[in-house]
Amino acid sequence: MNPTPLAQWQFAITSVYHFFFVPLTLGLSVLVAIMETLYVRTGRDLYKRMTKFWGKLFLINFAMGVVTGIVQEFQFGMNWSEYSRFVGNIFGAPLAIEALLAFFLESTFLGLWIFGWDKLSKKMHLAAIWLVAFGSNLSALWILIANSFMQQPTGYAIENGQAVMTSFWALVANPHVWVQFPHTVLSGFTTGAFFVMGISVYQLLRKKEPEFFNRSFELANVFGVISVLLVILVGHSQGQHMVRVQPMKMAAAEALWQSEDPASFSLFTIGDEKNLDDVFAIRIPRVLSLLAYNRLDGEVKGIRDLQAEYETLYGPGNYVPSVFTAYWSFRIMVGSGFLMLFLSAWTLFRMMRGLPVVVGKYFKFFPLAILLPYAANTTGWLLTEMGRQPWVVFGLMKTADAVSPTVSFGHILTTLIGFTLVYGLLMGADLYLLAKHAKAGPEIQTPTRTVNDQAYWE
Amino acid sequence: MELNTLWFILIGVLYTGYLVLEGFDFGVGILLPFLGKNDTQRRMIINTVGPHWDGNEVWLITAGGATFAAFPHWYATMFSGFYLPLFIILIALIIRGVAFEFRSKDNHPFWRSFWDWGIFFGSLIPALLWGVAFANLIRGVPIDANMNYVGGFWNLLNPYALLGGLLSLTGFMLHGAIFLALKTTGRLHDNARNAAMRIWLPAILILMVFTVFTYFETDVLIKLGVNPGVIPIAAVLCGLVTGWFIRQKRDGWAFTLNALAIVFSSATLFLILFPRVMISSLNPAWSLTIQNSASAPYTLKVMTIVAAIFVPIVLLYQGWTYWVFRKRISERLEDLHY
Structure with a gap:
């Protein structure tokens, strides 16, 4: 049997799944960094509690993004060895650079951030979360440089049946990168904003910690409205770019x-x-x-x-390509985007007029709106990747020619089932933990430490 | 130096760094059920590697990425060839990483014990399989004229490779036990050191048997000669001296020496491999080498510049985190973030 569709399914499932977690990492890391900045600048315990509460949800999500990311890097070689041979000269470089520049940064400083509350000075600790946020978003840049080569190959020549890099600059300066990267990162920011807004409203409706969740909501709302507006504007440029190149x-x-x-x-x-x-x-x-x-x-x-x-x-x-998929993906993505713009602009308007932000039944659906960025993120990638078919690298290599010749149908089926089962189990655990900690709300007070407990440099 | 050789060395360094660093957190994960008698102890054990495991794993991701960029055919042949073992390693690493983060975020005993087993198996399986994979790498695997692996799954589980698996397993367990001794106090510390003492003997015996086996199973005789040179001998010597330091209760020295034993073992492996990157057992002419599997010079040049700038920076800040967390783990629950 033909293994190509199975390999495609595997790529689709593992990538979409990976991208459930990545956007929230991109956005929430920045939001948590902003909260901690407010804490360091004002010294208010409220901001420290916000940093810790949203930070905990961030960590639960982050772990899933990290581990599912390893699969992404490995499966090019495992399922798509012909692709890897063909584009390795070019495609491997941004992947290696991503690991070296971004993954080391985010993982190392995340460890420092989690375990360094009492071991680092306040400012150093704040720097750690900003470096995590910077590292995560930098990783988005490099992986999208790689992906953009598949959409719009630049800076290459074909030698002995291989694509060879002729200009690193052309790879990085690929115009496709500079519409896709801001669009993706801003989508991540939007995801973070709607995540915080949704959970805040949920807690406000339960009348829990109004000051804490009102402040969280306001912060996320401002962040969200700017992000989603820019997503739409950049998305428009991206669409125009698509008309020209794809x-x-x-x-x-x-x-x-x-x-x-x-x-x-x-x-x-x-x-x-x-x-x-x-x-x-x-x-x-x-x-x-x-x-x-x-x-x-x-x-x-x-x-x-x-x-x-x-x-x-x-x-x-x-x-x-599949017109059905491209057509409906595009509509769900754009529709979700405008709905998010409407929602966040409306609440921002109320906030600026001094009206109560969360009132009764109109806001009951706000927690559900957390799903909107996820719908937009997923369909956005479906359009990007499935709309490019039958090509794996546009104009240069077809997907059917990219699969590993020695990996059998049975092998791919085995791993497809394996990944799906494990991913399903982990999704359950992840949602359970997120829901549990989101419902529990912030800890009442950060434990006060006696002078004796303080480190000497504090 | 020629860039192809430089990149072979750099990838060797990345895999070696990975084995040395993740080696101890694999070991810690494997020892978790044996040394963690109660929940507090288990949390302490996990917290010793808490700030580090993720950064350690990035060495693997970087090694994979560097292989892809510098030697695309190596990456393509190895990853599609070692398909099922890599899949199993991936699943193990996924569950393990999530387990670290999730296990202490719920109090239910079943939840905690589920993820504790996740950490155990998630550490045990890769610790074993990396040895299997690397032993196969130097033994040679069936690779055809088109650079494709044609051997299937069971071919990888030959006795020599399985012995290699046992070597990495025991080596990492020893590494983890010494690391735990270094990072803990009180009863946990004593138990960890005892464990190190007990694991050391089988580990060093397996290392010696594997060394002898290597003379029969690989072309080390042609490559390095009867006297293999300083590096392989240093590997065995460091392994021996590690045992002495454990008995002398010098945890820091024991850890350093065992780390060096891993470094020299890994270096030996890449020495045997060079200048090939995948050895074909079917026909030596079909082997992948640093020439026929490499990217074009331009890519290598770009990557060299990037690596020259950023590898030292990464080493600096990652080294710094080990300095920040140099103290032993305390038993105070509020200090245990995992």
């Missing part, structure tokens, strides 16, 4: 079967992927041109024309 992905995301000028935006489409045609569609004229070029006309290429174009360019084959 038009097929955009055409699939819009279920645009034929090229249009001016191009219409699909409000709702039921498509027939076999015949590349609409079954039922509601489209708004000119809006896709507007999105693509910031003006009311301009050609956006359709799936059929691109298919024909790619056949002459790359030879016969099917160059159409």
Whole structure:
């Protein structure tokens, strides 16, 4: 049996799972660092308790992100050895740099942060969490430099059937990186903000620790509104970039079967992927041109024309990704994004008017809104990766040619089942712990230490 | 020096650093059920490696990444070839890492004992399998003309490799026991030192048997000769002196010497390997070498610059954390963060 789909499933499952934890790490690390900064600057116990409470939830999540990340690095070699041989010259470098620059930084200083409360000076301890936040977000940069090469290869030459790096600068300065990286990191910030907002509202509805959770909510709200606004703006640039470098992905995301000028935006489409045609569609004229070029006309290429174009360019084959996945991923992502913007702007508006932020039934759903960034993050990656198919490296290598030739169907099935079972079990444990500690709320008071307990440098 | 050789050495250093550092936290994890008689003791044991295990594991991730970048064919052949053992190692490392973080965040005895076993097996399995993998690396595995591993799973479990597994297992247990002795006080400290004394003998015996075996199972005779040179001999000597220091109750020296024994053993392994990176047991001409498996010179040059700047920085701050946490673990519960 053909092992490629199984290997793809494994990559999808392990990556999506890994990316449940990463965005929260990106965002919550920064939020916890801000809280500790407030503590160090004001000396208020409230901020110390906030740092510890949200820090604990951060750690529970962080561990999951770390361990599932190891799989990510290993599975390129395990399941995709032909891919690794083909792109190793280029793709391996950012991975190695990510480990050297970012993973060492975040893991080492996280250890210092967890265990160093009484061993480091206040400022040193604060520096540790900022370095963790910096390290996590720096790791995002390097892995996205690697991923961007798969989306839009730059700075390479093909020698003896291998892609060879010709310019490290071109790899790093790949324009794709500089729309994808801010979009991803800001999504992480948004995830952190909605996580804190959701749990805060949950506790406020239970009338628990109002000062603590109001302050947490306010902080996260301001952080969230800025982040989500920027996510949407950068996302818009990213979409325009996609029209230029990966038009097929955009055409699939819009279920645009034929090229249009001016191009219409699909409000709702039921498509027939076999015949590349609409079954039922509601489209708004000119809006896709507007999105693509910031003006009311301009050609956006359709799936059929691109298919024909790619056949002459790359030879016969099917160059159409799953339109269903791309189309609905795009809509869920964008929809969640705007819903988050609306929610956070609304509460910010109330806050700035001095109105009570959490009132009655309107806010009952806020804890549920924690799911919105997760929906957007997941569908965002589904669109990015599945919308690129059949390519693993756009224009250079097809996914079907990338799998390990010696790894059998049975092997992949074994590991697929193994990872799924273990990941399922760990997800249960993770959610249980998060819920337990989120419900329990902050510790009443940080234990006061006697003079004798203090370290000499304090 | 030629960049290919430099990167072979650097990757050797990264794997060696990984074995030395994660070696002791594997050992600590394996000894957890034997030395932790009650929950406080178990927490103390886990807290000795608490600030360090994650940073130690990054050595593996960096080694993997560096292999990918500098020798893509090595990375591709080894990772797809050692498929199931690597999968088992991954699962073990996943459960172990989560277990460290989760176990003390709930009081239920079942919860704690579940994750304690996670730490035990999550440490035991990789401690064993890394030895199996490295022994296979120097023994040679079936690699065809297209650089693909064609041996299957059971082929990796030959007696020599299993002995290599036992060597890494006992070596890491010894390493962990000495580390625990170094980081604890009172009864736990005494028990850890006793454990170190008991593990030392089998560990050194296995090291010697494995050394002899290596003369028959690998091409060490051709590569290094009957007298293998300073480094392999230093490995055995350091292992012997470790035992003496344990008996002299000099924990710091014992730990240093055992760390050196691991360093020299690992260095020996890479000496035997060089200039190959994967030895084909089917045809020597099909072996992967630092030439035919390497990235182009440009990539190596870029990576060399990055490594020259950042490896010293990493060593500095990671070394500093060991200085910050140099004191022995106390029994005060509020100090136990795990």
